[in-house]
Amino acid sequence: MKKVINQAEQVVEEMLQGVVLAHPQYVKRVEGFDVIVRANAPVAGKVALVSGGGSGHEPSHGGFVGRGMLDGAVAGAVFTSPTPDQVYEAVKAVDGGKGVLLVIKNYTGDVMNFDMAAEMAEADNIQVAKVVVNDDVAVENSTWTTGRRGIAGTVFVHKIAGAKAETGASLEEVKAVAEKVIANVRSMGMALSPCTVPAAGKPSFTLAEDEVEIGMGIHGEPGTHRESIRSADETAAHLLDKILADIDFTAGDEVAVLINGLGATPLMELYVVNRKVAEILGEKGIQIAKTYVGNYMTSLEMAGFSISLLKLDAELKELLLAPADTPAFVQF
Amino acid sequence: MKKVINQAEQVVEEMLQGVVLAHPQYVKRVEGFDVIVRANAPVAGKVALVSGGGSGHEPSHGGFVGRGMLDGAVAGAVFTSPTPDQVYEAVKAVDGGKGVLLVIKNYTGDVMNFDMAAEMAEADNIQVAKVVVNDDVAVENSTWTTGRRGIAGTVFVHKIAGAKAETGASLEEVKAVAEKVIANVRSMGMALSPCTVPAAGKPSFTLAEDEVEIGMGIHGEPGTHRESIRSADETAAHLLDKILADIDFTAGDEVAVLINGLGATPLMELYVVNRKVAEILGEKGIQIAKTYVGNYMTSLEMAGFSISLLKLDAELKELLLAPADTPAFVQF
Numbered sequence: 001m002k003k004v005i006n007q008a009e010q011v012v013e014e015m016l017q018g019v020v021l022a023h024p025q026y027v028k029r030v031e032g033f034d035v036i037v038r039a040n041a042p043v044a045g046k047v048a049l050v051s052g053g054g055s056g057h058e059p060s061h062g063g064f065v066g067r068g069m070l071d072g073a074v075a076g077a078v079f080t081s082p083t084p085d086q087v088y089e090a091v092k093a094v095d096g097g098k099g100v101l102l103v104i105k106n107y108t109g110d111v112m113n114f115d116m117a118a119e120m121a122e123a124d125n126i127q128v129a130k131v132v133v134n135d136d137v138a139v140e141n142s143t144w145t146t147g148r149r150g151i152a153g154t155v156f157v158h159k160i161a162g163a164k165a166e167t168g169a170s171l172e173e174v175k176a177v178a179e180k181v182i183a184n185v186r187s188m189g190m191a192l193s194p195c196t197v198p199a200a201g202k203p204s205f206t207l208a209e210d211e212v213e214i215g216m217g218i219h220g221e222p223g224t225h226r227e228s229i230r231s232a233d234e235t236a237a238h239l240l241d242k243i244l245a246d247i248d249f250t251a252g253d254e255v256a257v258l259i260n261g262l263g264a265t266p267l268m269e270l271y272v273v274n275r276k277v278a279e280i281l282g283e284k285g286i287q288i289a290k291t292y293v294g295n296y297m298t299s300l301e302m303a304g305f306s307i308s309l310l311k312l313d314a315e316l317k318e319l320l321l322a323p324a325d326t327p328a329f330v331q332f
Numbered sequence: 333m334k335k336v337i338n339q340a341e342q343v344v345e346e347m348l349q350g351v352v353l354a355h356p357q358y359v360k361r362v363e364g365f366d367v368i369v370r371a372n373a374p375v376a377g378k379v380a381l382v383s384g385g386g387s388g389h390e391p392s393h394g395g396f397v398g399r400g401m402l403d404g405a406v407a408g409a410v411f412t413s414p415t416p417d418q419v420y421e422a423v424k425a426v427d428g429g430k431g432v433l434l435v436i437k438n439y440t441g442d443v444m445n446f447d448m449a450a451e452m453a454e455a456d457n458i459q460v461a462k463v464v465v466n467d468d469v470a471v472e473n474s475t476w477t478t479g480r481r482g483i484a485g486t487v488f489v490h491k492i493a494g495a496k497a498e499t500g501a502s503l504e505e506v507k508a509v510a511e512k513v514i515a516n517v518r519s520m521g522m523a524l525s526p527c528t529v530p531a532a533g534k535p536s537f538t539l540a541e542d543e544v545e546i547g548m549g550i551h552g553e554p555g556t557h558r559e560s561i562r563s564a565d566e567t568a569a570h571l572l573d574k575i576l577a578d579i580d581f582t583a584g585d586e587v588a589v590l591i592n593g594l595g596a597t598p599l600m601e602l603y604v605v606n607r608k609v610a611e612i613l614g615e616k617g618i619q620i621a622k623t624y625v626g627n628y629m630t631s632l633e634m635a636g637f638s639i640s641l642l643k644l645d646a647e648l649k650e651l652l653l654a655p656a657d658t659p660a661f662v663q664f
Contacts, residue, residue: 002524002542004601004637006563011600014564018603021610022591022623058599192334210334232336232346259354264596266632267390268343269336271350278353291354294660295627300598301635305336323664328626330662332655 001201008198012055012075019062023327026066034082035090036062037072047165047174048072048094051103051158052087053110054079056197057218060155060297063328069162070103070326078197078300079219081109087117091126099127099171101178103157105150106134129175133157135187135308137246138215138223149217152260152297153185153308156320159329163322180316186246188239189306191216191262192229195299214238218262218299232269236276239307244284249311251285256320258308259291263298265305270294273305289317296328333533340530344387344407351394355659358398366414367422368394369404379497379506380404380426383435383490384419385442386411388529389550392487392629395660401494402435402658410529410632411551413441419449423458431459431503433510435489437482438466461507465489467519467640469578470547470555481549484592484629485517485640488652491661495651512648518575521638522555522567523548523594527631546570550594550631564601568608571639576616581643583617588652590640591623595630597637602626605637621649628660 005011012034019036020029027036035052042048051061052074061073071094076082091100100121104114111132118128135153142149161178169177191213194203204220207213212235215223230238249255259274261267270293281288289312297306312320324331337343344366351368352361359368367384374380383393384406393405403426408414423432432453436446443464450460467485474481493510501509523545526535536552539545544567547555562570581587591606593599602625613620621644629638644652656663 004564014607015600015603018607022606022625231338268347271347274354275346275350293354
C-alpha cells in the first residue's frame with residue numbers, strides 16, 4: 001500500500017484536522033467528534049442540513065459545508081457508516097431552532113445510524129427530518145444496500161436543499177425540495193481500477209489489465225457486469241442510456257449534468273466523457289442548464305467516473321444556480 | 333493503457349470540446365486552434381493574460397480562464413509545448429488594446445515558443461510582455477528545463493496577476509506584480525506512481541512497490557532522489573524544509589499555501605499533508621492567510637503532491653483574496 005498517510009488508524013482524524021486548518025473561514029470541528037460544521041454554526045432561524053457517511057469520498061461531505069449547502073458533515077471511518085452518537089452531535093451543533101434535515105445516502109448502516117441519531121435528537125426536542133438519496137440506477141440491492149445506492153447525485157441534494165434553507169424556508173419545505181431532487185436525479189458509474197482502504201492495506205478487488213466494471217458502486221460494490229474497456233464515447237453512451245431509460249427525459253427538458261471523477265481519473269478524461277454526454281443530450285433536444293465536471297464524490301484513488309443527470313424545473317434550476325460558498329463548491 | 337479516451341491522438345481536441353460544452357458561460361474556443369479564451373474575449377481596456385503549455389496538467393491552464401484570472405489558455409499536445417502559431421492566435425483573440433502578458437512555465441520549449449509568438453504579435457503592433465515561472469526548488473536544470481522548473485506555484489501568478497489586470501492596471505504594472513509573485517513563490521513535489529501519456533501507451537517511468545521520488549517534476553522529470561516511502565508527516569516536513577531554506581520566510585511573515593494533488597492522490601491524503609504543513613508553519617510563527625487544497629496542476633493520473641508557499645505583502649494578499657470566477661477556481 002502506497003499512500004501519503006501516517007498511521008492508517010489516524011487517517012480520518014488527521015484529515016479532519018487538515019480540513020479545519022485549511023479552511024477556518026468555512027468550518028470548525030465539533031471537539032471530540034468526527035464532525036465539522038460551519039464556522040458560524042448554529043445559524044439562527046435557518047433550517048440546518050447535515051450529511052455524512054464513511055470517509056474516503058472527499059470532498060463529500062465535509063467539502064460542502066458552508067453557505068448555501070451543508071451546515072454539518074459527519075465522517076465515519078473509511079467506507080464505514082458514522083455511528084449514531086457522531087451524527088447526533090452534528091445535529092446538536094447545527095440546530096438553529098428551525099430544525100435539521102439529514103441527507104442520507106442509501107446504505108443500510110447509514111440509514112440505521114442516522115435514524116437512531118434522529119431519535120436521540122428528537123428526544124432533545126430538536127425537529128429532525130430526513131431524506132434518503134438513491135440515485136444509482138446500476139443495480140437494485142447491493143453489498144451494503146437494500147434498494148438503490150446513493151452516489152454522486154447526492155451533491156445536487158446538498159446544493160439545492162441547501163439553497164432552499166438559505167431562503168428561510170421551513171423544515172417541511174426544505175425536505176420537500178430535497179425529495180424533489182431525489183425524484184429527479186439519476187446516476188451511474190464505472191471503474192477502471194480498485195482502491196485500497198488504508199486499514200485493509202490491499203485493494204478491495206482486482207480488475208484485469210483491460211477490464212472495467214460497469215455500474216460499480218463507490219465502495220467497490222459490484223455493478224452490472226465486467227467488460228473489456230471500450231472507448232470513452234461507447235462507455236459514456238452506455239451509462240447515459242441506462243440513466244435516460246430510467247426516468248422520463250424528453251426533448252425540451254432542462255437538466256444539470258455532473259461528470260464526477262472517482263479519484264484517480266484525469267480531468268482530461270472527464271471532459272472527453274462530457275463531450276459525448278453533451279452531444280447525446282443535444283441530439284435528444286435535452287437542454288443543459290449547467291454542467292459540473294470534477295471530483296465531487298470519490299472512492300479514494302479509484303479510477304473511473306459517474307454521470308449524474310438532474311431534471312430541472314424552475315424551482316430546482318433557480319436553487320441550483322444560487323450562490324454557494326464552501327471549501328469544494330463555490331458559485332457566484 | 334487503461335484510460336477513458338477514444339483515440340489517443342484525439343484526446344486534446346476532444347477535451348477542449350468537452351470544456352467548452354461544459355462551461356459556455358466561461359469560455360469559448362478559438363476556432364481551428366487549441367486555444368480557449370473567455371466567453372467575452374477580448375475584454376476592452378484590460379490587460380489580458382495568456383498561459384498554457386502541454387496538456388495533461390488540467391485544470392491548468394484552461395480551467396483558470398475567466399474573470400480575475402486568465403483571458404486565454406493554449407493547450408499543447410500532452411506534455412508537449414504548444415507551437416508558436418497557437419500561442420499567437422491566443423494573444424490575438426484576447427488583446428483588448430491594453431496589451432497581453434504571457435505567463436510561461438520554465439520549460440525550454442515553452443519559453444522558446446511563447447517568445448516566438450510574442451514576436452509575431454509585436455509585428456502586429458500588439459503590446460506583449462512575458463514572465464517565466466520557476467518555482468520548483470527541487471533541482472537546477474532538468475530534462476526539459478534550463479534553470480528551475482515551473483510547477484503549481486504558477487497558479488498563484490494567474491490568480492494575482494489576473495486580479496491586478498482586473499483593476500485596470502497597465503501591462504507594466506501587471507507584469508511587475510507577476511514578477512513579484514514569482515520572486516516570492518516556492519514549490520516542491522514528490523511522486524508515488526508514474527503516469528501514462530496516451531500517445532505513448534505505457535508509463536514514462538517505474539517506481540518500486542515501496543519507492544517514491546522526491547522532487548519529481550510534473551512530467552516525470554527526475555527529482556533529487558528516490559527513497560522508500562515515509563510517513564506523510566516526514567515527507568511533508570522534508571519538502572517544506574527545502575522550500576523554507578530557499579527563501580527568507582521568518583516569524584510574522586504571512587503566506588498562502590497550496591497543497592496540490594498530481595492527479596491520483598485522494599483529497600484525504602492532501603489534507604493529512606496540510607495538517608503537518610500548517611503545524612510546522614505555526615511552530616515557526618509564519619501566518620497562513622489562505623490555504624488551497626486540491627488538484628490545481630496535475631500530471632495526468634500520477635499519484636503524488638506538491639507544496640507551494642507564497643510569501644505575501646499587503647498588495648499580494650489583497651489580490652490573492654480578490655474574487656475570481658473560472659471553471660476551476662471560484663472565490664467570492
